[in-house]
Amino acid sequence: MNFELMVQAMPLLLTGAAVTVQITALSVLIGIVIGLFVGVARISTYRIVHLLAAVYVDFLRGTPLLVQIFLVYFALPVVTGQRIDPFIAAIAACSINSSAYVAEIFRAGIQSIDAGQMEAGRSLGMTWLQTMRHIIVPQAARRVIPPLGNEFIALLKDSSLVSVIGFEELTRRGQLIIARTYASLEIWLCVAIIYLAMTVSISRLVAWLERRYKIDDQR
Amino acid sequence: MISVRHLKKTFGRVEVLKDVNLDIAEKEVVVIIGPSGSGKSTLLRCLNYLEKPTGGEITVDGMTLGGDTDINKVRAEVGMVFQRFNLFPHMTAMENIILAPIKVRGIPRAEAEADALRLLAKVGLADRAAAYPEQLSGGQQQRVAIARALAMKPKVMLFDEPTSALDPEMVKEVLEVMKELAREGMTMAVVTHEMGFAREVGDRVLFVDQGVILEQGTPEEIFSRPKEARTQEFLSKIL
Numbered sequence: 001m002n003f004e005l006m007v008q009a010m011p012l013l014l015t016g017a018a019v020t021v022q023i024t025a026l027s028v029l030i031g032i033v034i035g036l037f038v039g040v041a042r043i044s045t046y047r048i049v050h051l052l053a054a055v056y057v058d059f060l061r062g063t064p065l066l067v068q069i070f071l072v073y074f075a076l077p078v079v080t081g082q083r084i085d086p087f088i089a090a091i092a093a094c095s096i097n098s099s100a101y102v103a104e105i106f107r108a109g110i111q112s113i114d115a116g117q118m119e120a121g122r123s124l125g126m127t128w129l130q131t132m133r134h135i136i137v138p139q140a141a142r143r144v145i146p147p148l149g150n151e152f153i154a155l156l157k158d159s160s161l162v163s164v165i166g167f168e169e170l171t172r173r174g175q176l177i178i179a180r181t182y183a184s185l186e187i188w189l190c191v192a193i194i195y196l197a198m199t200v201s202i203s204r205l206v207a208w209l210e211r212r213y214k215i216d217d218q219r
Numbered sequence: 220m221i222s223v224r225h226l227k228k229t230f231g232r233v234e235v236l237k238d239v240n241l242d243i244a245e246k247e248v249v250v251i252i253g254p255s256g257s258g259k260s261t262l263l264r265c266l267n268y269l270e271k272p273t274g275g276e277i278t279v280d281g282m283t284l285g286g287d288t289d290i291n292k293v294r295a296e297v298g299m300v301f302q303r304f305n306l307f308p309h310m311t312a313m314e315n316i317i318l319a320p321i322k323v324r325g326i327p328r329a330e331a332e333a334d335a336l337r338l339l340a341k342v343g344l345a346d347r348a349a350a351y352p353e354q355l356s357g358g359q360q361q362r363v364a365i366a367r368a369l370a371m372k373p374k375v376m377l378f379d380e381p382t383s384a385l386d387p388e389m390v391k392e393v394l395e396v397m398k399e400l401a402r403e404g405m406t407m408a409v410v411t412h413e414m415g416f417a418r419e420v421g422d423r424v425l426f427v428d429q430g431v432i433l434e435q436g437t438p439e440e441i442f443s444r445p446k447e448a449r450t451q452e453f454l455s456k457i458l
Contacts, residue, residue, distance in 0.1 A: 121319075135318075
């Protein structure tokens with residue numbers, strides 16, 4: 001094992017890790033925004049809205065992320081006639097994919113709130129949307145922190161798939177260094193350790209958030 | 220104030236309400252009693268459309284439910300108090316009370332807060348405005364729930380077994396608030412097992428059984444001289 005090589009490769013790998021964090025964070029953020037709307041649509045009483053949301057979720061959860069990345073990066077330009085920047089393609093594929101999982105998390109969180117809360121809101125003359133916004137969603141938000149954390153971690157690992165379109169995040173950086181040095185063992189070990197450090201940090205952060213809001217809930 | 224004509228409600232194949240006809244006059248206090256599963260709660264919940272009737276017509280304050288009527292407008296005039304309180308746990312008592320007046324009535328926050336303090340004082344909880352539901356006893360929570368409904372200045376109040384989920388020592392404080400409301404001339408429909416309350420406060424008592432109003436009359440008529448065998452049987456079990 002060549003430790004010197006591992007140390008030398010570190011700065012390059014870490015800048016790749018920074019890119020990984022960047023696309024993951026951006027994708028989760030966009031995924032949460034889309035997912036909130038889709039999740040609410042999933043429980044809508046309007047059949048069309050509900051159905052469209054179900055199809056959206058089913059498609060994204062029923063096809064591999066890798067295929068979705070190919071669809072965005074290779075198939076979409078065929079239709080539009082425009083090349084897509086790998087960064088945009090990576091973010092688009094990851095955030096849309098994540099939004100389906102986030103939608104299911106929000107749906108479950110919303111449905112875990114007692115039906116009496118919706119009835120109380122509606123009986124006061126508030127609309128369905130007002131009740132959702134002021135009463136149901138704020139309560140559900142606390143309950144979705146742990147599963148959202150898991151989704152963040154899953155996406156961080158899955159983002160390694162965007163290396164296939166040549167986007168230089170952590171995994172791709174590792175591949176490129178190995179192509180030059182042939183040091184498979186050393187570099188993949190480094191890559192794995194960096195991923196592990198990131199996922200462990202996130203799960204600690206989520207555990208902290210969870211504790212904080214549990215205390216809030218007990219007021 | 221409320222008129223119900225040929226109200227029917229079925230859940231799947233179960234007929235919960237069969238042809239119910241009912242009029243509630245302004246300032247009248249109508250108490251609905253009956254065995255569990257008789258349909259009395261469903262009847263009450265149809266009055267503000269929390270349950271959608273299968274058939275028949277309901278008119279509240281001149282507005283006919285269903286069709287083009289904006290149900291939120293009707294509900295704004297009809298306060299409801301639930302068995303399980305259903306306070307919003309992430310909000311203080313004050314926030315629970317002012318939310319709908321601000322969002323639905325468009326009342327300025329300061330005015331809504333002043334109103335809420337007055338209502339909290341009325342239900343004997345002036346000092347608990349900043350408390351969260353979890354910090355309140357069941358009886359206190361139910362009184363906040365009543366204040367929350369009253370904050371919309373409703374024309375009718377519906378009570379769905381408001382004391383059934385309470386410990387016995389807390390029943391009285393809630394009933395006292397309801398009695399006070401009745402004295403002030405609030406139009407009320409109350410589903411309850413509290414026969415003392417029905418006798419003392421009710422203008423009219425309805426006995427509901429198997430989806431129909433089997434018998435109705437003044438409390439005196441129902442409790443002292445029930446005509447129907449099933450009413451007699453029910454009362455003998457609970458009195």
